[in-house]
Amino acid sequence: xxxxxxxxxxxxxxxxxxxxxxxxxxxxxxxxxxNFGEPFLYLLGLGYGLGLFIGEMMHMPYLTFLASGILASSxxxxxxxEAMFSVYTRMIPQKTYEAILTTPLEVQDILAGxxxxxxxxxxxxxxxxxxxxxxxxxxxxxxxxxxxxxLFLVGLCFSGMGLxxxxxxxGYDFFNxxxxxxxxxxFILSGVFYPVTSLPEALQxxxxxxxxxxxxxxxxxxxxxxxxxxxxxxxxxxxxxxxxGYFIAVRLTRRRLLV
Amino acid sequence: MSxxxxxxxxxxxxxxREVVRGIDLNVSAGRCFxxxxxxxxxxxxxxxxxxxxxxxxxxxxxxxxxxxxxxxxAVRARTGVVxxxxxxxxxxxxxxxxxxxxxxxxxxxxxxATRIAELLAFVGLTERADARIATLSGGMKRRLTIAxxxxxxxxxxxxDEPTTGLxxxxxxxxWGRLRDLRQAGKTLLLTTHYMExxxxxxxxxxxxxxxxxxxxxxxxxxxxxxxxxxxIEVRGExxxxxxxxxxxxxxxxxxxxxxYYYYTRxxxxxxxxLEDMVGLTFLHRPSNLEDVFLKLTGRELRD
Numbered sequence: 001x002x003x004x005x006x007x008x009x010x011x012x013x014x015x016x017x018x019x020x021x022x023x024x025x026x027x028x029x030x031x032x033x034x035n036f037g038e039p040f041l042y043l044l045g046l047g048y049g050l051g052l053f054i055g056e057m058m059h060m061p062y063l064t065f066l067a068s069g070i071l072a073s074s075x076x077x078x079x080x081x082e083a084m085f086s087v088y089t090r091m092i093p094q095k096t097y098e099a100i101l102t103t104p105l106e107v108q109d110i111l112a113g114x115x116x117x118x119x120x121x122x123x124x125x126x127x128x129x130x131x132x133x134x135x136x137x138x139x140x141x142x143x144x145x146x147x148x149x150x151l152f153l154v155g156l157c158f159s160g161m162g163l164x165x166x167x168x169x170x171g172y173d174f175f176n177x178x179x180x181x182x183x184x185x186x187f188i189l190s191g192v193f194y195p196v197t198s199l200p201e202a203l204q205x206x207x208x209x210x211x212x213x214x215x216x217x218x219x220x221x222x223x224x225x226x227x228x229x230x231x232x233x234x235x236x237x238x239x240x241x242x243x244x245g246y247f248i249a250v251r252l253t254r255r256r257l258l259v
Numbered sequence: 260m261s262x263x264x265x266x267x268x269x270x271x272x273x274x275x276r277e278v279v280r281g282i283d284l285n286v287s288a289g290r291c292f293x294x295x296x297x298x299x300x301x302x303x304x305x306x307x308x309x310x311x312x313x314x315x316x317x318x319x320x321x322x323x324x325x326x327x328x329x330x331x332x333a334v335r336a337r338t339g340v341v342x343x344x345x346x347x348x349x350x351x352x353x354x355x356x357x358x359x360x361x362x363x364x365x366x367x368x369x370x371x372a373t374r375i376a377e378l379l380a381f382v383g384l385t386e387r388a389d390a391r392i393a394t395l396s397g398g399m400k401r402r403l404t405i406a407x408x409x410x411x412x413x414x415x416x417x418x419d420e421p422t423t424g425l426x427x428x429x430x431x432x433x434w435g436r437l438r439d440l441r442q443a444g445k446t447l448l449l450t451t452h453y454m455e456x457x458x459x460x461x462x463x464x465x466x467x468x469x470x471x472x473x474x475x476x477x478x479x480x481x482x483x484x485x486x487x488x489x490x491i492e493v494r495g496e497x498x499x500x501x502x503x504x505x506x507x508x509x510x511x512x513x514x515x516x517x518x519y520y521y522y523t524r525x526x527x528x529x530x531x532x533l534e535d536m537v538g539l540t541f542l543h544r545p546s547n548l549e550d551v552f553l554k555l556t557g558r559e560l561r562d
Contacts, residue, residue, distance in 0.1 A: 099348065
């Protein structure tokens, strides 16, 4: 919605982003502990354990293959869960948005701020995974320093989608459908644990329509030190899902909150 | 006097049900204006429409001369809002709540620091600056919500039932603060169903019911217009009460539950007779806004 009457102050969305970082700072220690602990378990347990039997996959050690997949999928989870459970909490029971909507901010500012925050969280937790992976010797090139930037985009993409669910959700239970029917299948099928090419062809096509596979294909070469391919396509898919999610979520959330 | 809020022919429908049915309002600068009405009268809806938080079904709203909802941002930047239910941010302390909220207005941190100190002193919460929201009493939360509404130094303050559910000490403190704000030249627009509150605070008010405005004016003028100056409430033996009141000439009386209300210009004669009656208790008082309110909105329960 345009506004001719007030030069909207720079960073309306940033005020919401700032609010969330301030809350996060209070819980920083336990949160960072989890950020490091979980990938450590995954990579150590699955990477070394399975890696022992698998050896190489797609011309790279299995640990590297897995680490790059986990980087992408954990960004998906971080962004989705923040955009659903945490945003729902702020929207409905906690009435944080009700309070914000009495200030100059509008729904589109709030949701933009939430997406920026979700993406930031992905960068923080993803960087922790990257450090763990590097310590375990799974990172083969300095190009991996681009990964946080990709994770930011992955965060925007999945938070946009998550916000659409939140706009619909009558309660927390509703998110289980999305997790079970969308996120988990994507996690298992999108090339996190094994190459997409080993799936039946029909399934491959479906997987290519979904965003996670594209996130994996951007991140994996950056970690393994292999040539990147199809970058514009991968970026376009992530941007498209994120942007569509944002616009739909803004419409639905307006309808829900501005009654 | 310039007008801060101008509403003409405002309508609002929810799912085909009309909750605001064509109201006109004009709130002048520097006054305390009250929206009075039973539950479901459309008071809160009117406030939401006014702030651009709800699409209008018909009519026109201008605040500070700017059209709503188009100029919602600009209007809210100059307005303070105290919502009916507290929605303080539970993740933050008292002072942090004000700081974070101030940032939504784009106010600089240096400006906020001094303003927060002033506002906490204004509502008597200086000592609790670092307390978590969950540890505050209901009265403290309300005071903090009022402080929060003032963080942008608003010209207009909108309050939705500011003292509902609070104990008398807090209510009197809040009334005092609202009078201070009015003294400071701010325009106040409040909803309430406490007649006492409206009578004490408002320069002018409207009485609303079922989405319509029934009456408008200064509290004293409304009382003068709609109610006889004296009221006697009588309880006790029904027959006897009816007999005494019915035979007392010019006054009018109505029965509500176990009580007879007798409205009159001069109660002396009736009071004298009632004093001698065994089996009847009575209360003789000047008429107030509540008498006007009940006369206009009726006495049946609203849920």
